[in-house]
Structure formats: C-alpha cells, structure tokens
Amino acid sequence: xxxxxxxxxxxxxxxxxxxxxxYAMIALLENEFVSKRNWMSDGEFAEMVAIAESTPGxxxxxxxxxxxxxxxxxxxxxxxxxxVCIPSFAVIYVISLFFNEFLKIAWxxxxxxxxxxxxxxxxxxxxxxxxxxxxxxxxxxLVAAATFICMIMxxxxxxxxxxxxYILISAVSGLLIFLVKRMRERKKRSENNDIS
Amino acid sequence: MIYxxxxxxxxxxxxxxxxxxxxxxxxxxxEVLAAGWLPEKELVDFIAVSESTPGxxxxxxxTFIGSSxxxxxxxxxxxxxxxxxxxxxxxxxAALVKKIAEYAGVKAVLGAVTPAVxxxxxxxxxxxxxxxxxxxxxVGDRATCDWKALIITAIILLVxxxxxxxxxxxxxxxxxxxxxxxxxIALYL
Numbered sequence: 001x002x003x004x005x006x007x008x009x010x011x012x013x014x015x016x017x018x019x020x021x022x023y024a025m026i027a028l029l030e031n032e033f034v035s036k037r038n039w040m041s042d043g044e045f046a047e048m049v050a051i052a053e054s055t056p057g058x059x060x061x062x063x064x065x066x067x068x069x070x071x072x073x074x075x076x077x078x079x080x081x082x083x084v085c086i087p088s089f090a091v092i093y094v095i096s097l098f099f100n101e102f103l104k105i106a107w108x109x110x111x112x113x114x115x116x117x118x119x120x121x122x123x124x125x126x127x128x129x130x131x132x133x134x135x136x137x138x139x140x141x142l143v144a145a146a147t148f149i150c151m152i153m154x155x156x157x158x159x160x161x162x163x164x165x166y167i168l169i170s171a172v173s174g175l176l177i178f179l180v181k182r183m184r185e186r187k188k189r190s191e192n193n194d195i196s
Numbered sequence: 197m198i199y200x201x202x203x204x205x206x207x208x209x210x211x212x213x214x215x216x217x218x219x220x221x222x223x224x225x226x227e228v229l230a231a232g233w234l235p236e237k238e239l240v241d242f243i244a245v246s247e248s249t250p251g252x253x254x255x256x257x258x259t260f261i262g263s264s265x266x267x268x269x270x271x272x273x274x275x276x277x278x279x280x281x282x283x284x285x286x287x288x289x290a291a292l293v294k295k296i297a298e299y300a301g302v303k304a305v306l307g308a309v310t311p312a313v314x315x316x317x318x319x320x321x322x323x324x325x326x327x328x329x330x331x332x333x334x335v336g337d338r339a340t341c342d343w344k345a346l347i348i349t350a351i352i353l354l355v356x357x358x359x360x361x362x363x364x365x366x367x368x369x370x371x372x373x374x375x376x377x378x379x380x381i382a383l384y385l
Contacts, residue, residue, distance in 0.1 A: 157335055
C-alpha cells in the first residue's frame with residue numbers, strides 16, 4: 001500500500017511538471033523510476049518507451065499506465081493514469097471557467113492574436129521535425145506528400161474526409177506491402193529448395 | 197446527449213492519434229469544427245493554452261472542450277474518453293504481449309502510419325496559416341491579408357532558427373508563445 005501511495009504522488013508530480021509534450025516527461029520518469037528508486041531496470045525502461053511511443057494516445061498516459069501496471073498490477077495502472085491526469089485536468093478546468101472573460105480584456109485579445117501565429121509556427125515546426133526524422137523511403141515520402149496535398153485540397157474544397165482515413169489507409173497499405181514482400185520471400189525460398 | 201457525444205468523440209480521437217499531441221490536432225480540429233463546439237480562432241487560442249500548461253495536449257484539449265460544452269461532467273467524460281483507449285491498449289500489451297512492438301507485421305503498420313501523421317501535421321499547419329493570415333477557409337472565400345500576422349510569423353521563425361543554430365536544440369514552445377504574445381500586444385493593441 002505504501003508503494004501505491006508513493007506511485008500516486010510521483011505520477012502526480014510528473015503530471016504537474018511536464019510542459020511541452022510527452023518527450024520532456026520521459027526524462028523525468030527515467031529520473032524517478034530508474035536513477036532515484038531503481039524500481040525499473042534500464043532495459044525495462046527502454047522497452048516501456050518503445051511501447052509508449054508506438055501505440056496510439058498521449059505518451060504520458062501510455063507511460064503512466066505501463067509503469068503503474070508493472071509496479072502494482074491493474075490497480076497501479078488505474079492509480080498512476082488518474083494521478084498523471086489530475087494536475088492538467090485541474091489547471092485546465094479552472095482556466096476554462098475564466099477563459100472567455102479573460103479574452104475580453106483588450107491587451108489579452110491582442111496577445112492572443114499574436115499567439116495564434118505562434119501556434120501555427122509551433123505546429124509547422126513539429127511537422128517539419130517529424131519529416132526530417134522520417135526514413136525517406138519511396139513509400140514514406142509518397143504517403144506524406146499525398147496526405148499533405150489531399151488534406152489541403154479537401155479542406156479548401158470543403159470535402160468531408162476524416163484524418164482517421166489517412167491513418168487507416170496508410171496502415172493497411174503498409175501491412176499489404178509487408179505481406180506481399182513476405183510471400184515473395186517465401187516463394188523464392190521454396191523455389192531455391194526445389195532446385196537443391 | 198452531449199455527454200455521450202463528448203465521450204465518443206474523444207474516445208475516437210484517443211484511439212487513432214499516433215505521434216504525440218500534434219498528431220491529434222488535425223482530428224480534434226475536424227471534430228470540434230464539425231460539432232460546432234468552438235470557432236477556429238478560439239480553438240487555436242486554446243492549442244496555445246494546452247501547450248503552455250502542464251500535461252499532455254490531448255488531455256488538456258479534452259478537458260477544455262468538455263468543460264466549455266457541458267461543465268465539470270463534460271470535462272470528466274471527454275477526458276475519460278481520450279484516456280481510455282491508451283489505457284486499455286497499454287494494459288493489454290503490458291499484461292499479454294510485451295514484445296508486440298517487435299513483431300514484423302506490427303512494425304510494418306506502425307512504420308506506415310508515421311508518414312501519414314507527418315503529412316497530417318504539416319497540412320494542418322498550412323490550413324491554419326491560410327485561415328489565420330488570409331481568412332481563406334474554402335475556395336470562394338474572399339482572401340484578405342493580415343500583414344501583422346505575417347510579420348509575427350516571420351519574426352518568431354527567425355528567432356527559433358537562430359536559437360536552433362546557436363543552442364543546437366529546439367526553441368522551448370512556452371517561450372515561443374510568450375514572444376508571439378508580446379508581439380501581438382505590440383502590433384494589435
């Protein structure tokens with residue numbers, strides 16, 4: 001029980017101090033669970049990061065659920081997921097109560113017109129960074145370019161096409177290419193076997 | 197029933213958002229505009245708030261939109277919706293298939309999703325840029341040019357680029373938003 005309470009407060013702290021997305025949080029988690037307390041090994045931690053990054057959903061939530069489960073089972077998973085959400089939930093809930101009033105102040109409204117431009121820059125930088133990091137295979141570049149162009153065109157001509165479809169289509173084509181490749185390899189292998 | 201709609205909408209967003217907070221912005225934007233929950237500019241304002249407060253952007257957005265539509269209960273249902281898919285998926289992986297990320301088939305699917313998300317994020321940025329600077333949402337809207345927004349964009353791009361060159365790491369988002377807010381006061385007030 002003592003460990004559960006500790007887990008709860010560590011996650012609460014991490015939820016409170018992670019600004020700027022999930023990656024900042026990975027360093028905090030490493031510090032708390034590997035360096036300071038030795039609750040996880042380096043290998044286990046790396047495995048957790050790989051899983052948190054490659055599954056859908058916010059990395060912070062994925063990491064909290066995984067670590068919680070490893071420490072205290074399903075109860076630990078529920079506990080740490082709730083704990084990591086509480087700070088943002090409380091802060092945002094309070095902000096949401098006053099946000100519209102706040103925006104009515106002249107200088108705040110002016111600031112937010114500038115901030116809108118800043119947000120556009122932030123999103124562009126995130127996209128560009130992701131593109132630079134992406135492996136530039138023919139498939140990847142084609143999918144990225146096609147998604148980019150289609151989404152802008154559909155938006156300009158008010159065609160209703162959800163982002164979900166781009167993700168599903170690329171996932172299915174990735175799987176199909178993988179299956180075709182594997183079938184070819186198998187065929188080749190069995191042909192080679194026939195000759196020998 | 198607004199609670200159910202909030203819950204299901206954010207459940208969908210939580211289930212298909214790969215690649216961190218920015219990956220879900222395109223979907224959140226579509227859903228929020230389609231439901232008429234917030235106008236575009238307010239949504240962008242709120243992306244800024246989500247970026248500069250602690251916690252995952254997705255959770256922040258869900259809490260805010262839920263609260264703005266249906267108070268505390270709305271905030272709770274939307275947040276529960278966006279968290280639940282990750283929670284269930286991770287629990288299944290942790291309990292049953294720890295090595296799932298190593299299967300070749302799973303790798304192929306995840307690898308294929310990344311470029312699509314890259315396209316989604318860059319396209320969302322372009323769409324937001326068009327609508328914030330020129331007021332152009334769909335073909336046929338009369339385009340105007342907000343040159344002040346263009347100046348702000350140019351200045352922060354420059355600052356971010358210089359920072360990157362000197363410090364060799366990306367510009368902190370909160371600082372970037374602070375500067376653009378200052379420029380907004382200087383130019384629009």
